[in-house]
Amino acid sequence: MDVQLNLHSEPKVLKMLLGEIETIRTSRWQQYREESHPMLKRFTQQELNDEAYATYKNLLTNRSRRLPSREAVLAISNYLECTSSERNDLLLAAGYLPEHHELEGRSLKLALEQSHLIMNALPLPAFIATHKFEIVEANKAFCLLYEIPIEELPPQHRSMIHLHFNSEYPIRSRSTFDATAFQLWESHAVYGIQTFKQNNIYSRYDAWYLSLIRQFNEINDFKAYWSRKAPDSESDISQSKVVMARMGEGNEWMPIRLRQIHISVSSRMYPRIEAFLPEDEPARKLFTWLGCPFEGILQDKLKSYIC
Template sequence: MMNIEPDASHTPDVLRDLLEEIEVLRITRQEEGRDRPHPFLKRFTQQELTDEACPTYKNLLVGRSQRIPSRQTLMQIADYLECSMESRNNLLLAARYLPESLELEGNALRLVLEQARQLMDTLSYPAMLVTHTLAIEALNEPFQRFFAFPPLMALPRAQRYFLPVLFREDLPIRERSSFNDQAVKAWQAGVSRCIELFKQSNRLSQFEPWYHELVEQFCAVADFRLYWEQTPSIRDQYDVPSKLLLGRNATTEEWVPIELQNIRISVCSHMYPCIMAFRPLDDAGRSVFASFSSTQGSPFNAVRRR
């Protein structure tokens, strides 16, 4: 994203527009809190905004400073004021910065998704196509065969998200990721990374109604809420492999532990949609993947639940 500084010759007008925009948002939040106390006890005062988000804010209000806050500072103010994406962009526009780039929509999204599906179908590794909410738009055949995963259309659209899929006990991923203590730790670390990915990818939308509705939908699955609410210090388990699970060699029919690595493949200039693939990291994994490449048949004949 380009970061164009406001024209210095128009600074007084820009600053006036920006401060008006901030004050409207601040007073709105303050009035909302009169009848419903804020869960983090925010008071949304000018002094609190100065202390929490913009050290020069009170100086700007009284005219002791004429310097337009940086884009990063405006993002901090927007976070403090719990701005929606629309309000956040209104702040940026008031300061004469470019608005945040939104996700692809409509025909542009459909075109990129179709191109991504064609690319994904050429991969020999299990792969899925996801959007910024980790909604699963498509699965390739190696994914369905390896994970014994049902056709995507067999799942209601509300259930086609990778995060809850990791937790569901009626789907094979969690069961095959819990065959010993090390595998459980790897699964937990993978869940933590996916949750952080979801939060970072949707950071600017964290105050949007759809975000909260989607998280509540996820929290209805198994023990998802427990992991969602854990502190970062508990979740930081990056010293374990990306993924350990049981894979079935289609030639020998033997179940063996294998180690996988997650790979993200960009398909356009935006971060999403993207392809998430799984690459084997050990000889056992490479043998299992090779066995699927050399056998024919239905995905549900190739891999079964143990």
């Protein structure tokens, strides 16, 4: 629902909106005055008029006094490559409610606490992830399964991207041991990146997002997968993972099949629990050794969370 405006306030609101737009537009124009924009944008008033809002010049010259719709404001913000904060400034200036795509503050804290309780009650290898793909916490079964002490990793490496791509950690080598496993690893890599991009599409110009991508680009051939598209909707996380695992040091390595599932704890997609189910008999035996027997009571408990 948008904030309602009366007819007397609309000219004042329009003036405020145009002021905010021009402040951001001028900032972008100055930023790319000396260097070329990757898409050759010039951020002029005429270009904004041509590319984002066809009556923008009319608004500036008072030939039109009609307040742009919410959709128009969002189109202008996309053209201007606004950060989430700048986009909300434009929406508020136009009298529309701001957008909040992720939980913050106390709401986020409560969601993380609930995730912690559910993960500890769910006897499966699992970890808690945020929309930035940060791994907030992982349970003992997950750490044993992949032989990764999450709490001992550098904070900047506690992410799904690092664990999947970084050759310093065992997931990549143990998930690419033959052609079939490598193909599945690639499929999950592409799907994961596309999920990250889609979920954070409104934050792609935010400082945290740009900083994170710079960090990711330093990881082994991450750039090669950044722009790749998933072949189709079936070639994604719905497929099994194939990894090499063992029941403790000194025991024989064996390939097992796992399926990754997502458990959200609020109306938002994140934070959420990423858990793993056994897909074949070797995996079920390993899960029993991990203290996660996927039989009877576990299956019933899992249904209570995902139904």
